[in-house]
Amino acid sequence: MDLRSVYISHTNCVTPLGFDVESNVHALEKGMSGISRQDNPALMDAPFYSGAIDDEKLNAAFVAISNGNSYTRLEKMMLLALYPVVQKAGIELTDKTAFILSTTKGNITALQHNEAVPEEAYLQGLAQNISGFFGFTSQPIVVSNACVSGILAVSVAKRMIQTGVYDHTFIVSGDEVSKFVLAGFNSFQAMSDEPCRPYSANRKGVTLGEAAAAALVTVDSNDASAKITGDGSINDANHISGPSRTGEGLVRSIESALKEAKVSADAIQYISAHGTATPFNDEMEAIAFNRTGLNEVPVNSFKGYYGHTLGASGLLETVMGLETMKHNRVYTSLGYDEPGVSQPINVIRENKDTQVDYFLKTASGFGGCNTAVVFQKIKNDR
Amino acid sequence: MTGKQYISGYCSIENNTVKLNGQEIFNVPDAAFAEFAKQLYRDMETDYPKFFKMDNLSKLSFLAAELLLKDGDNENTALLFANASSSLDTDVKFNDSISDKDNYFPSPAVFVYTLPNICLGEISIKHKLYTENSFFIFDTFNPEFFANYAAVLLNTDKAAKVLCGWVEFLNDEYRAFVYLVSVNGTIEHTPQNIQTLYLS
Known part of the structure; x- marks a missing residue:
């Protein structure tokens, strides 16, 4: 259809x-x-x-x-x-x-x-x-x-x-x-x-x-800041209170979102990730970003500014991600100093200007759930 | 996928009675849910000790899903579930465990079930469903929403089949109505047909 x-x-x-x-x-x-x-x-x-x-x-x-x-x-x-x-x-x-x-x-x-x-x-x-x-x-x-x-x-x-x-x-x-x-x-x-x-x-x-x-x-592109080009929301099928050690559900959610958006991982210029600051969550995300080729993309967690706002967090962090894209400016992942995950990811250490035309929002939660959504910048003069 | 979609199987669990595709297949008169659920679990000959750690909503959802998924090809089967009471049955129990300072015993094993989508995790783990899953809340069974969103999942190629479930549990009042939507079957996947099966 x-x-x-x-x-x-x-x-x-x-x-x-x-x-x-x-x-x-x-x-x-x-x-x-x-x-x-x-x-x-x-x-x-x-x-x-x-x-x-x-x-x-x-x-x-x-x-x-x-x-x-x-x-x-x-x-x-x-x-x-x-x-x-x-x-x-x-x-x-x-x-x-x-x-x-x-x-x-x-x-x-x-x-x-x-x-x-x-x-x-x-x-x-x-x-x-x-x-x-x-x-x-x-x-x-x-x-x-x-x-x-x-x-x-x-x-x-x-x-x-x-x-x-x-x-x-x-x-x-x-x-x-x-x-x-x-x-x-x-x-x-x-x-x-x-x-x-x-x-x-x-x-x-x-x-x-x-x-x-x-x-x-x-459906109306007037006043829009971004087009929502792909998404996925796939379960880990692993554990109800801990994330998958392989990041399986998050990997598949990201792959589903990228496939629908018809872009490769290379197109993503910024990730607003989940980053709860529990060792299992952060590690799982680092593994998933490495498995999907997103490990060099600038990434932050907004939890250092707001804490974990549970059912609000995914939308709140999307709103801030859209601002990041609008201003072509990425914001520090507050509270980060030295790497605490086993695989390298590009955590943002200082506010800086950088072109962002595509950004990826991800989240994960209890019950093994994960969601990934790709946003593409729309230039509106209105 | 844009062809016609069908309800290829359905089941209900209420009043200590299980019906599969309209036929009564199991009944335990005069038993509380815990006892009824245990007997149904044994009747299914499913060996899955994690079942006994689940809260009531997850037990109910797990059993209903088991009836339609066991022995099936569940490749890329999404889970689309909803109810009216969210996880309030367990929320009330957890709230009681923290209400009295002299009798304060919050348990992580209870707290984890204070989210309605945990039952989707339980079903996904059992059937290795690395698939789309989502949990919604409506005040009553909502056949239009189920019909629309299941079709969305199929029409956007996010799933090959969708297991839909209305799973309600609060204060020992319960009802599960679960059905499978796919390209095979004879009952067309429409809000009217879903409502008819729900009421049957």
């Missing part, structure tokens, strides 16, 4: 570094991290590091778009992220316009011990709260596929538009730092006692973070 070209245009993000794309790019330029030491016994007994969004700033920003007071903290983050994207797009919200929400844990903080599960703890409950705010007419599609959710949402949107099911898809991705996920990652003994250091020999594990990101994926 004839497949249509699909583009990504308006984007936004709400992170500890700022509530719009410009302030986030400015922070990357200055090497500022959104990770800080938290002393919050309501979340965890001992102090910990995380990328945390300030409640006062969030509420102050939220009153500018709504006087509604029934929204949860995560919902406010998501609404703030998506609001300008919907405004700028100015698209009529018909049945050909989809709304995709990606998250891992949604409003998990709404769960109360020994009480019935409240409506907003259901992920569709969350999605319908967001959808109702904007008046989307199609049923929300919720993607919940562990830590690839944010980039898988882009892939799903692209495929549905490619085949004509929809013309436009608004995506919002978000997760917050909660007692629930802190206890979980802590039980794995995977948490770093300092800001995380992806790919570094001196890394100590994961730092969690919270964010929301939003984007419009569309």
